[in-house]
Amino acid sequence: xxxxxxxxxxxxxxxxxxxxxxxxxxxxxxxxxxxxxxxxxxxxxxxxxxxxxxxxxxxxxxxxxxxxxxxxxxxxxxxxxxxxxxxxxxxxx
Amino acid sequence: xxxxxxxxxxxxxxxxxxxxxxxxxxxxxxxxxxxxxxxxxxxxxxxxxxxxxxxxxxxxxxxxxxxxxxxxxxxxxxxxxxxxxxxxxxxxxxxxxxxxxxxxxxxxxxxxxxxxxxxxxxxxxxxxxxxxxxxxxxxxxxxxxxxxxxxxxxxxxxxxxxxxxxxxxxxxxxxxxxxxxxxxxxxxxxxxxxxxxxxxxxxxxxxxxxxxxxxxxxxxxxxxxxxxxxxxxxxxxxxxxxxxxxxxxxxxxxxxxxxxxxxxxxxxxxxxxxxxxxx
Numbered sequence: 198x199x200x201x202x203x204x205x206x207x208x209x210x211x212x213x214x215x216x217x218x219x220x221x222x223x224x225x226x227x228x229x230x231x232x233x234x235x236x237x238x239x240x241x242x243x244x245x246x247x248x249x250x251x252x253x254x255x256x257x258x259x260x261x262x263x264x265x266x267x268x269x270x271x272x273x274x275x276x277x278x279x280x281x282x283x284x285x286x287x288x289x290x
Numbered sequence: 291x292x293x294x295x296x297x298x299x300x301x302x303x304x305x306x307x308x309x310x311x312x313x314x315x316x317x318x319x320x321x322x323x324x325x326x327x328x329x330x331x332x333x334x335x336x337x338x339x340x341x342x343x344x345x346x347x348x349x350x351x352x353x354x355x356x357x358x359x360x361x362x363x364x365x366x367x368x369x370x371x372x373x374x375x376x377x378x379x380x381x382x383x384x385x386x387x388x389x390x391x392x393x394x395x396x397x398x399x400x401x402x403x404x405x406x407x408x409x410x411x412x413x414x415x416x417x418x419x420x421x422x423x424x425x426x427x428x429x430x431x432x433x434x435x436x437x438x439x440x441x442x443x444x445x446x447x448x449x450x451x452x453x454x455x456x457x458x459x460x461x462x463x464x465x466x467x468x469x470x471x472x473x474x475x476x477x478x479x480x481x482x483x484x485x486x487x488x489x490x491x492x493x494x495x496x497x498x499x500x501x502x503x504x505x506x507x508x509x510x511x512x513x514x515x516x517x518x519x520x521x522x523x524x525x526x527x528x529x530x531x532x533x534x535x536x537x538x539x540x541x542x543x544x545x546x547x548x549x550x551x552x553x554x555x556x557x558x559x560x561x562x563x564x565x566x567x568x569x
Binding site: 218219 | 518528529531536
């Protein structure tokens with residue numbers, strides 16, 4: 198099966214505030230507040246239009262010196278952020 | 291001429307009333323705590339009888355005319371607006387601010403959870419109550435909104451030593467005709483003082499009518515969620531939510547299923563003692 202080449206970017210209109218243990222994000226369109234823990238913040242930051250899911254998992258693995266790939270965790274995190282419209286897929290080039 | 295005093299955090303509204311009957315109604319919103327901080331700025335307002343109604347020119351060019359009850363609503367709105375202006379960007383937690391042996395505790399819960407009755411019980415036992423409606427989360431501390439306790443007649447039976455004073459306090463009728471009383475936290479003999487709150491313990495109340503009171507610690511995540519659900523948010527919600535996150539993260543937090551008041555008091559004493567050891 199071909200590798201998923203989808204990349205993501207952060208949605209527009211998010212108001213982000215840093216707190217000691219993560220980020221608080223206010224989304225004006227839905228009038229919802231989200232809290233991202235440091236790992237979710239890292240995934241969110243990697244949603245800059247340049248990284249695929251597999252690349253994100255690789256970067257997290259290196260950052261946290263993990264022995265196993267966190268592919269499932271990245272998948273779950275991206276799914277939640279997509280469901281909450283915090284990120285959107287980039288149009289394929 | 292009777293004068294009704296209503297203090298907010300930086301202002302003292304002095305409402306001069308030229309009619310005794312209107313003064314009796316407006317006494318309900320009299321609010322006279324000692325406010326820690328700079329001297330309050332006085333704002334003099336005059337209620338005049340005009341025909342069968344009353345007239346009051348409020349700050350910002352607002353004019354209220356009508357019955358004494360109508361003026362009471364207008365003054366209430368104006369003083370609440372004043373308080374909100376004094377705490378810019380602050381989310382308002384729906385809760386009571388109390389101090390047990392000096393340890394600040396917020397009792398947080400929706401209307402009907404027993405917050406006011408518990409606050410009264412604590413007043414009766416000599417503890418400090420600053421307010422039981424809103425607590426503003428400022429950038430570096432918290433502060434209670436100056437407001438009297440609003441007590442239903444039925445609640446007075448839970449605090450027998452205060453019942454006579456409660457039932458003599460200024461009152462207004464509710465929609466169903468029963469009276470609700472405006473009771474100063476000074477009723478128990480302690481001065482009513484409002485001071486900045488640092489590192490409070492959070493206690494989220496749930497009603498357990500007729501049962502025993504039970505308390506259990508809760509996680510930061512749960513505390514943050516409960517705070518978000520119990521807040522009035524200002525504009526600038528991300529910053530406001532970040533303030534709540536900091537409070538949740540730095541506080542000890544508990545959930546209290548509020549049944550018997552004696553049990554609640556015991557739990558709160560234990561919680562306060564635990565907080566004092568931590569600090």
